[in-house]
Amino acid sequence: MCLGIPGRIVAIVDEDAMLATVDVSGVRRAVDVVCVATPGRPLADLVGAWVLVHVGFAMSLIDEEEAAATLRVLAEIGEAEAELEAIRTGSVELPSPPVIPAAT
Template sequence: MCLGIPGEVIELNTEQPDLAKVNVSGVRRSINIGLLEDEEVGPGDWILIHVGFALSKIDEREAEAALNFLKTIGKDYEDELDALRRSRIE
């Protein structure tokens, strides 16, 4: 199962503007934010991530609700976090 997971933007990559460092349930990775070029994204913002790409900007309440739901589905959520841990976008 592939999931969209909320993550909080920690910092923007000034050398590669399509990348941002994001915290997803304690896992910190570079995520491609290029699909959000029409939106202003910065530290503290929440984004919905799928396979290393930010699909949309979401508010903190929506992120919290999604994370709470994802935690209830167990293994699929843990598998997605494991995939994120192994990923490298640079």
């Protein structure tokens, strides 16, 4: 599954390379903003904007409300992941999966 993670643009790193620093839940990374930049406008106009970040690119602009809702969903997924991890580590008994013979 491919996720876009909400982050806020906090600084422009390199105007020519179209790189900005994005804060994603307290982690700051350089991100390419070519997909969200407005031609003819300075990148500095993007500082403070919320974006969806995927594999090092800001893919789209979003509003703060959408960012907050997406972060809530991701937190819920994280809670689900913790429960799945409990299942993986044996905290919950599961039936044994069927044995599939190896192809020859």
